[in-house]
Amino acid sequence: MANKIQYQYDPQHLNISEPAKYGEGDLKHQEMIINIGPQHPSTHGVLRLEVVTDGEIIVDVVPHLGYLHRCFEKHAEALMYNQIIPYVDRMDYMTAMNNEHIYCMGVEKMLGITDQIPKRTEYIRVLVSELNRIASHFVALGTYGLDIGxxxxxxxxxxDREHILRLLEWVCGARMLYNYIWVGGLYYDLPVGFEKQCKAFIDYLKPKLVETDKLLIENKIYVERTANVGVLPRDLAINYGITGPMLRASGLKYDLRRVDAYSVYPELEFDIPVGNGEMGTTGDCWDRSWVRAQECKESVKIIEQCLERLQGDYKRDKEFDPQAIVPKRIRPKAQSLYFRGESPKGELGFYFEADGRADKPLRCKARSASFVNLSILPALSKGTMLADLIAIMGSIDVVLGEVDR
Known part of the structure; x- marks a missing residue:
């Protein structure tokens, strides 16, 4: 009977570079290109990532854009100012109310009617925008949980997001793409009984937000999966032009609702959560999730204050007409203007050029937060594990309608 040869692993004895023993010479690192996406146009959207890897380590990430071809800016040049609003809805379709609010304020500033907007109209605008902010963050956090299992x-x-969508549908008749905030006013006043139903929803939502923290944000597995992953230092975030929850997660207290103090936000009390590295390093994936979760609680505070004022000093009046100062014809004076606001993703800005003769803008350029925030992905991903790329990508919270606009 032949003697069995016993093999024993000896790390010191093993030498993979001996040509005589292995016959292949020195083993060399070989890079491999992996395509991640594009996926179905939902959540993170039709984004293709060309990932260069060395084994499980990421060498480079190249985002390839242009799979939606929304052509928002070219459409805007062929449409009147009020006709552009439905197209604004479709940029970041998770935050249509916020998009409309910022766009309409920009056009109103061009027309010089900002100070003429009734207070009830302004509080309604902020109310529906903050409801939409919570709904957007719920998608960001919920799908992020799916990303990591x-x-x-x-x-x-x-x-819970479905309750918000039903409230907004009750307001304007549309589920996600609202066309509710108009230049100079609103499509319609709040439905009778809306304030009461919205208050009941907020009372229902408060304990649910606490449950969400315990279920997801403070979950041990979730913390280990996101803490110290995709760390974005504050100086790097500033250099890349990052805004919104991503910037605040890196420790900078910067929110345009406070910095630019537009609409009725200066009259409202709310905090600006910033990352502090509680579970890992300041600016990591966990901090970005935590900031979004805390912003939902701050939006609840804003909504409660709006409801209080809408039922108090600016309560419903039979003579109130939300379209009273909506201009019949929008023709701004010749000018160039940039207006920005705080969308759930970050700074959303619109640059307008008007010649003073046409009802259409010569140029309407959008500065979208998703596009700018996505630019940081290669810098955050280089040198990390391939599995962490999914965690980093999800923490950025992009919507491709706003990227491929």
């Missing part, structure tokens, strides 16, 4: 938080957040 947690199913239950997604179901819970979609359940």
């Amino acid at each position: 947690a199913t239950t938080p997604f179901l819970w957040m979609m359940r």
Whole structure:
């Protein structure tokens, strides 16, 4: 019977560079290109990532854009100012109210009617925008849980987001693409009984936000999966032009609702959550999730104050007409103007050029937060594990309608 040869692993004895023993010479590192996406146009959208890897380590990431071809800016040149609003809805379709609010304020500033907007109109605008902010953050957090393997938080957040969508549908008749905020006013006043139903929803939502923190944000597995991953230092975030929750997660207290003090935000009390590295390093994936979760609580505070004023000093009046100062014809004087606001993703700005003769802008350029924030992905991903790329990508919270505009 032949003697069996016993093999024993000896790391010191093993020498993979001996040509005589292995016959292949020195083993060399070989890079491999992996295509991630594009996926179905939902959540992170039709984004293609060309990933160069060395084994499990990422060498480079190249985002390839242009799969939606919304052509927003070219459409805007062929449409009157009020006709552009439905196209604004479709940029970041998760935050249509916020998009409309910022766009309309920009056009109103061109027309010089900002100070003429009734207070009730302004409070309604902020109310629906903050409801939409919560709905957007619920999608960001819920789908992020799915990205890293947690199913239950997604179901819970979609359940609560559905209540918000029903409220907004009650306001304007549309589920996601609203065309509710108009230049100079609103499509219609709040439905009778809306304030009461919205208050009941907020009372329902408060304990749910606490449950979400315990279920997802403070979950041990979630913390280990996101803490110290995709760390974005504050100086790097500033250099890349990052805004919104991503910038605040890196420790900078910068929110345009406070910095630019537009609409009625200066009259409202709310905090600006910033990342502090509680579970890892300031500016990591966990901090970005935590900031979004805390912003939902701050939006609840804003909504409560708006409801209080809408039922108090600026309560419903039979003579109130939300379209009273909506201009019949929008023709701004010749000028160039840039207006920005705080969308759930970050700074959303619109640059207008008007010649003073046409009802259409010569140029309408959008500065979208998703596009700018996505630019940081290669810098955050280089040198990390391939599995962490998914966690980093999800923490950026992009919507490709706003990227491929």
